[in-house]
Amino acid sequence: MSQSLNQTFLAITRNSTDLEWLQGALAPLGQVVGADGSLDELLALVDVTCANLVFVDLDREHVVAQAALIEGALEAKPMLAIVALGDGMDNQLVLNAMRAGARDFVAYGSRASEVAGLVRRLSKRLPAATPTTQLGGLTVLYDTQSSGDGALLAEHMALVVQKSGQQTLLLDLGLPRGDSLALLGLESSFHFGDALRHLRRLDATLIDSAFTSAEAGLRILAYASHDEPLEHTSAAELYMLLSALRQHFQHIVVNVVGQPDSEALRTFVSHCDKLIWRTDQSVLDCRRNLELLNNWREKGMKLDHARLLVDRYLRGVSPDAETLGKTFALEVIAVLAYSPELRLNAKNQGVTLFELAPREALTQSLTTLGERLARRSEGLAKPKAGWLNRIMGGK
Structure with missing residues (x-):
C-alpha cells in the first residue's frame, strides 16, 4: 500500500453512523475500515491491511461474544492493540473490555481530538507492521x-x-x-x-x-x-x-x-x-x-x-x-x-x-x-x- 495515509485501522461497530464518526475522528491519521463481527474476517483483514490497531464495539446484549472476539484476536495476534468502544458510563462494559485484553476504552461521542490523541499514544508503543509479501x-x-x-x-x-x-x-x-x-x-x-x-x-x-x-x-x-x-x-x-x-x-x-x-x-x-x-x-x-x-x-x-x-x-x-x-x-x-x-x-x-x-x-x-x-x-x-x-x- 502507498504511504499516502499513515495507517489503516480496523473497526467493528454497531452501525454505519458509529463507523463514520470514527472515520471522521481519525481521518488525519489514516483510514478506518469496517469489518463484520467474525474473527476469521478480522484476522484476514489484519494480514492484508497490516493494521495493528482494532476498535471493537461492546454492548450489554452481546458482551460475552464481543469479549471472546477480543480474546481470540489477541491469541492469534498478540502484538495487536484493541480499543473497546461503548457507553463510557457503563462500568461493567469497561471492566469486561479490560479483562478481555483491550488496551483502552473510548466512549461514543468523545471529541475527535481525544480519540486521535489516544491513537497517537498507542501507535508510538506498537511495532511497525510490514507486509509479509511484496505487492504490485x-x-x-x-x-x-x-x-x-x-x-x-x-x-x-x-x-x-x-x-x-x-x-x-x-x-x-x-x-x-x-x-x-x-x-x-x-x-x-x-x-x-x-x-x-x-x-x-x-x-x-x-x-x-x-x-x-x-x-x-x-x-x-x-x-x-x-x-x-x-x-x-x-x-x-x-x-x-x-x-x-x-x-x-x-x-x-x-x-x-x-x-x-x-x-x-x-x-x-x-x-x-x-x-x-x-x-x-x-x-x-x-x-x-x-x-x-x-x-x-x-x-x-x-x-x-x-x-x-x-x-x-x-x-x-x-x-x-x-x-x-x-x-x-x-x-x-x-x-x-x-x-x-x-x-x-x-x-x-x-x-x-x-x-x-x-x-x-x-x-x-x-x-x-x-x-x-x-x-x-x-x-x-x-x-x-x-x-x-x-x-x-x-x-
Missing part, C-alpha cells in the same frame, strides 16, 4: 465526470506497462461500464462482481482461465452491467480483493472515472501508489473536480501521491495547463492533446492508438505516461504463472 504497483485514474475516454486512457497506460515486461491488470470500474472491453472488441464472462464472490479462490489458475486477455498479454477485469454499484462494495472487500490481485500482478491500473464519492472510492484513492486526477479545460468539469478534491482535503485525506492529468487539451484556450496545476495545487503529470478524430477512429475501429497512429502527439504522450508508471514497479518480482498460462507458453 497500483495506479488509479479518476475524474468526477463519467467519460468513455477514461477507459481509453487507462487501457493505453496499462498496455505500455504490460509491454515493458510487467504482468499488468486493467481493473476497469469506470462509468460507462465495461468500455475497456468494448473498445477492443472483447467479451468476458468473468467480471468484477464475480471476483468479489470468489475471493477465496482467486489464485493464478483462476486468473489465467477467467480473466480476459488483451494485446501483449494484458489482463482486464471489468465492471459488468449487472454488478452492484461500487459504492455498495465495502472497504473490507476491496482490501481483500486488491491484496489478492497485487500478489499476482506487478502493476494494476484502475479506472474509476465517473464514480461518485464513497468509502470504496476513497479506499482506492488512499492506497494507490499514484492517483492520476483527470480534468479538461471546461470550467464546469474543473469546478466539480475541485469541489470533491477540496472536500477530501478538508476531511484530512492525504493526497501527496496525486497528480493532475489535463486531457483533451487545446493550446491557446484558457485556462492553460500551468494555471490548472496551480488551481488544483497538484503537479501536472501529463497534458494530452484533444485529437477528437483520432480518439473517435480508435473507438469505432476497435484498435489501439499505438496501432492506428503511433506518431501522433496523443499517442506519444500516453506512451511517456505509461513508461513513467512502469518505472515505479519495474523492480518487483514477476509472479509465478498458473498451470494454464504455462501450458500455453505464457501467451
Whole structure:
C-alpha cells in the first residue's frame, strides 16, 4: 500500500453512523475500515491491511461474544492493540473490555481530538507492521465526470506497462461500464462482481482461465452491467480483493472515472501508489473536480501521491495547463492533446492508438505516461504463472 495515509485501522461497530464518526475522528491519521463481527474476517483483514490497531464495539446484549472476539484476536495476534468502544458510563462494559485484553476504552461521542490523541499514544508503543509479501504497483485514474475516454486512457497506460515486461491488470470500474472491453472488441464472462464472490479462490489458475486477455498479454477485469454499484462494495472487500490481485500482478491500473464519492472510492484513492486526477479545460468539469478534491482535503485525506492529468487539451484556450496545476495545487503529470478524430477512429475501429497512429502527439504522450508508471514497479518480482498460462507458453 502507498504511504499516502499513515495507517489503516480496523473497526467493528454497531452501525454505519458509529463507523463514520470514527472515520471522521481519525481521518488525519489514516483510514478506518469496517469489518463484520467474525474473527476469521478480522484476522484476514489484519494480514492484508497490516493494521495493528482494532476498535471493537461492546454492548450489554452481546458482551460475552464481543469479549471472546477480543480474546481470540489477541491469541492469534498478540502484538495487536484493541480499543473497546461503548457507553463510557457503563462500568461493567469497561471492566469486561479490560479483562478481555483491550488496551483502552473510548466512549461514543468523545471529541475527535481525544480519540486521535489516544491513537497517537498507542501507535508510538506498537511495532511497525510490514507486509509479509511484496505487492504490485497500483495506479488509479479518476475524474468526477463519467467519460468513455477514461477507459481509453487507462487501457493505453496499462498496455505500455504490460509491454515493458510487467504482468499488468486493467481493473476497469469506470462509468460507462465495461468500455475497456468494448473498445477492443472483447467479451468476458468473468467480471468484477464475480471476483468479489470468489475471493477465496482467486489464485493464478483462476486468473489465467477467467480473466480476459488483451494485446501483449494484458489482463482486464471489468465492471459488468449487472454488478452492484461500487459504492455498495465495502472497504473490507476491496482490501481483500486488491491484496489478492497485487500478489499476482506487478502493476494494476484502475479506472474509476465517473464514480461518485464513497468509502470504496476513497479506499482506492488512499492506497494507490499514484492517483492520476483527470480534468479538461471546461470550467464546469474543473469546478466539480475541485469541489470533491477540496472536500477530501478538508476531511484530512492525504493526497501527496496525486497528480493532475489535463486531457483533451487545446493550446491557446484558457485556462492553460500551468494555471490548472496551480488551481488544483497538484503537479501536472501529463497534458494530452484533444485529437477528437483520432480518439473517435480508435473507438469505432476497435484498435489501439499505438496501432492506428503511433506518431501522433496523443499517442506519444500516453506512451511517456505509461513508461513513467512502469518505472515505479519495474523492480518487483514477476509472479509465478498458473498451470494454464504455462501450458500455453505464457501467451
